[in-house]
Amino acid sequence: MNSQKRTGLFLVFVLSVSLISVSVTAFFMADLYNRMQFRLLNNICESIIRELPEAEKTIPSVLKKFKNGQAADTRGTILTDYGYRQSDFAGYTRNYGLLSAAGGFLLGGILFLSAFWYRHKTEMLRIRALTDYLEHVNTGGTVLHLQEEEDDFSKLQDEIYKTVTFAYQTRDAALEAKQNFAENLSNIAHQLKTPITAIHLTTQMPELTAKPETAGQIRKQLERLTHLEEALLLLSRLDAGTLPLEQKEIDVFTVLTLAADNLQEVFSDAGVFIDIPERKAARLTGDLDWTMEAIMNLLKNSMEHTPAGGIVHCFYEQNPVYTQIVIRDEGEGFAKEDIPHLFERFFRGRNAKEGGIGIGLALAKEIIENQNGTICARNNPEGGACFDIRFYSH
Structure with a gap:
């Protein structure tokens, strides 16, 4: 009827x-x-x-x-x-x-x-x-079959049920594709290990060590391949959801200080300084090591775009809703057309440093978002680039 x-x-x-x-x-x-x-x-x-x-x-x-x-x-x-x-x-x-x-x-x-x-x-x-x-x-419940009734809403009910079923099928297919992608990344990373190890051994041969320039170039490319292999492994673990992230209270000043200490040599070689003023105590809930890894990627990116003698500034504060960390440099800032794509994997902006693989910012974003956080990039009105990170309390 x-x-x-x-x-x-x-x-x-x-x-x-x-x-x-x-x-x-x-x-x-x-x-x-x-x-x-x-x-x-x-x-x-x-x-x-x-x-x-x-x-x-x-x-x-x-x-x-x-x-x-x-x-x-x-x-x-x-x-x-x-x-x-x-x-x-x-x-x-x-x-x-x-x-x-x-x-x-x-x-x-x-x-x-x-x-x-x-x-x-x-x-x-x-x-x-x-x-x-x-x-x-x-809310993530299973698809239930609604009781069929002959009324004005019967057609709407059928369409809702079809749409929900299709959405679940699409989600399952997407999860399967993501799992396959993570497995492929992991396999590629593991396959890279064998040739990288072999090349490392080859560079130690006498005929190569006699040519410092050649050996230096090979080592440089090996470091790049090693970094790529490690990054691919990390990305595969993030995609598969197998990266163990602890949920503990972390002091923000401690995280920033440890990240800066690990990059001290790199900053010294570039002639760039880090400014981390100690402020009122602020805490966030997350994994100390991986949060520090994300901060290091952001600090390194800021350092690469800061001229010698410049400073990378770190600022943090806490309110009842979130804990905020701001990292800004004194460089020329991001190209306007690059800002929407900065956190995409393997994206290299117009001002990207030679030799990079365009994965550091993507990794930082993945780690932060997996800890109930957000990150955005912008240019400061007074000049320089800025990363704004927020870890939410709930």
Whole structure:
């Protein structure tokens, strides 16, 4: 049964109920009118007999003729001649008629509103059932099969169920593809280990060590391959969700200091300084080692874009909602067209340093986001690039 037929049946039901209420009202009004007419005639007869006792014999015979339909239909105007009108004898009848009409209208209205309320309640229950179903799906629950009902929401229910089922299938396919991608990255990284080890051994041969320039170039490329292999392994673990991240309280100043200490030699070679002023104690919940790894990648990126003699500034603070860490440099800043892509894997911006593989910022972002954090990059109005990190409390 389609929705148009159901709507038509509902309207027919409401109309039927209304007609029944009108018919019942008309019946009661007719009965009431007859009773009022009988009472009025009885009062008139009693009054006549009281005033004229001799009329007691005449009145029954006249009434009998009217009862048997034998009385002539006289359309006289005796009451009018006496100065009376029809409304003069209909006072009570009118009041009872109006009361009956009001009762009938009220009864019809109640029945109509009851039918409308029942339909509305049924629709709200169906809407609530569909809403609860979607909430259950959105909170990660399993796909439940809704009870099939033939109503106006049947088609909507079918489409919702199809959409949810398709979404679950798409999610499962995406998770499987992500798992396969992580496994492929891991396999590639492991396959790189063998040739890198072999090349390391080769560089130690006498004929190569006699040529410092050649050996230096090979070692440089080996370091780059080693870093790529380590980064691929880390990315595969992040994608597969197998990277163990502890959830402990960490002092922010300690994290920044340890990260700076590990990069001290690199910063010294570049002639760049790190400024980490100690402020009011601030803490975040996360893994000390991996958070430090993410901070080191950001510090190194800032150092690479800061001219010799410049400073990389670190700032942190905490509020009830999140702990914020800001890292900014004194370089030329990011190219505007690069900002939306800075955290993409293997992306190298216009001002990227030669020799990089474009994976450090992506790793930092992955580690931070896996610890209930966010990171964004922007240019400072006064110059230089800036990374804004926020670790949320909840």
